[in-house]
Amino acid sequence: MKQICLYFEIHQPVHLKRYRFFDIGKDHYYYDDYENERSIRETAEGSYVPALNTILEMCKADTAFRPTFSLSGVAIEMLEQYAPEVIDLLAEIAKTGQAEFLAEPYSHGLGSLGNEASFKDEVKRQAKRMKELFGQTPKVIRNSNLIYNDEIGSIAAEMGYKGIFVEGAKHILGWKSPHYVYSCAADNRISVLMRDYKLSDDICLRFCDASWSEYPLMADKYIGWIAGLPEGENVINIGMELCAIGMFQPLSSHILDFIKALPACARERGISFATPSEIISKNKAVGPIEVPYAMSWNDEERDTSGWLGNTMQREAFAKLYDEKLVGRILACKDRRIKQDWDRLQATNNFQYMTTKAQAVPMLRANYDSAFDAFTNYMNIIGDFLKRVKDMFSEQVENDELNALYTQIANLGDELNVKDKEISTLRARLEKFEGSEPAKKAPAKKEPTKKTVTKKAAAAKK
């Protein structure tokens, strides 16, 4: 039986403000609050809320409907700040138990290509947020922009993920079909789900394109294409950005009615919906898929050239993922540094610097040109990296730093144990209060010890 996995990505970039080089070292706030609020409100009102309302209705009306979502951490933060109703809606969808939430890097960045430790850290943090918000720990992962190669697959497998959602790029698949479950060539513990870009783009790119030969697209016709796929091709992964519904394809095109009609049409043709986890548990991998070079869902080339195609982008990338600095960022406990690090990594920042000829005119946010985007970004990176550098002395190696931090953490634990001891002793003391006032000695002794350890910790800092 054919199964459709309908997957939506929720990500919005954090817009950076105009940051001149003379602000370096003076101004540590990098964001354009007005533009962030405006764009998030616009997307939430014009796309996320109506689309999620529809999906929620569909879940309630049909218990066999299975949507899948993945949210980037930065998008969650922005939504919480400017459009919390979106998170509420997602939580309600999660409550129906029919939706699955995927893991992905917190920053929507290129960490998977730049720094493995950072990538792992980000995925863990995002998975934790998923658990907090929607009550489920992700079992399937997808990388930012579906960037994938064998190495990323094996890292994900190592982290315990059962499956990974990737692009069904033509140059990788060749004669193979994306409608099967494959396994990662470097680690067969993890299943690879391939996005069918043709069927996906039919909705998110071409739905209301009147010059398209299949216009207007109706749900029965669409499901008919899926039903017409050869026998045995049972897994149809359709993935898109959630804002395709409402932003790329306006609501006036009745795209919501189209989505709404899908389950009924599918049932008629004996096709069901499934989450990635269900698909992986039911379908065995037919064979390994080899991806030596990174691919993604971007551009015609489906590679990483949109972010790392020119020398400017590569320079920014090299500066951002400098090993020593990343180690420091991961080791430090400064929340602002951590947050800036997440926001600055987002692939959108790199995309604005592209100089590739684009079939669809690219939106560069508030930048005039690739050079403008690069200049602004490098100024910000300059300031950010300086802050990171200033946190610790140049001579300290990252390993030492980590050791010191563990030591501090251990001392903290020790203190906690001692505190408990004190309180139990105090409680005991109270029992004997009056009869034996002389037994205060241990309580007196502890505080002095505490200050000593604190001083030691501070000195090591």
Added chain:
Amino acid sequence: MKVLMFGWEFPPKIYGGLAVASYGITKGLSLQGDVETTFCMPKPCGDEEKFLKIVNMSQVPVVWRDVNYDWIKDRFVGHTAEDYYRFRDHLYADFNYLQGLDDMGCIGFAGGYPSNLHDEINNFSIIAGVLARSEQFDLIHAHDWLTFPAGVHAKMVSGKPLCIHVHATDFDRSRGKVNPTVYSIEKNGMDHADCIMCVSELTRQTVINQYHQDPRKCVAMHNAVYPLSQEYLDIVPNKTPGEKVVTYLGRITMQKGPEYFVEAAAKVLQRTRNIRFCMAGSGDMMNAMIQLAAERGIADRFHFPGFQRGKQVYEAYKNSDVFVMPSVSEPFGIAPLEAMQCGCPSIISKQSGCGEILDNVIKCDYWDIDAMADAMYSVCTNEGLYEYLRDEGIKEVDRITWEKVGLRIRECYNQLTSRGYFNNDDYLNAVKGIK
């Protein structure tokens, strides 16, 4: 196809950008093989390249003089004694009242831009009447306002279509405060023209809006550059390691916005000291700029090497890390293209016409000194940006050739000669293939 072309300058004698453009256009046309250009200019020096026919307007008679062939045959620079007698057969009025006639009945020109420019322009158009009567041609092409009256006169006499080339308007030169005499000459020329070629869309809009011309007969005809000669390619850059040089090169005058360059430089120098600024060229605002640099306290890092000529220009480009052209209003501006040829990244103002055909330059508003300073700093500190602009810039500028400009101009000529009028929309359709 025969073209009667009026121009004021032609290499090797160069007063400004007009000479270079005239050369490029005629060369581009000559490469097509079937375009015969007669280039009329006030005072050629005799060392011009021989791919076109040059008419020396200083030696075209306007008054009949009985002169002996043997006596005058060796005196001609440009055209020949035979041409002289042919011209003499086509005198059309009595100009004996004119002052400064020589023994051959010709009016002399000083050449360049003397103080009695308006007289020279008038004389130029008188002589154009003789030429228009004696020469056979299909079309008239006049460069810049100095030759517009001549073009209009030739059109009146011959009835052939007139194409005028606007290299600059008085609006660009004066920041909006136009000289009414110049404006009226420009406007008259445009009113009579069948096709107005503007060196950029920016100029085209000025022509349409300030001179009230029909947009259909205005066309944006961007300039190009000639590949660097081996001599210039071989210049070895002489750079100081660890120090960057930011260069301004051009006339130091209001139109070019030099004060914005100084202000931006002051901003950059507030943060870093390993960048030097160089303002090459001369002009009426030079002393004011020296004073301004001193006022901002950056004179130790700010240099004025003066007017650069010939090879010095290319040496300056090669030794620079960034070239800046902050023009307030630049019809085209060929300098950034030359800088890019030398591998020097350029920052130009959005008010520059050449920006319309360039992608690998940084563009900012001329008044936005923050953005300009930021761009200078960025190119100087980020190797990736510098390398990208350098490499892609050379590639890009190599694709901009006079040959293609020649083909585009030919398309305009064809429209004019085949049906007598010009339409920009048809032109745009026709030249889609020339990329």
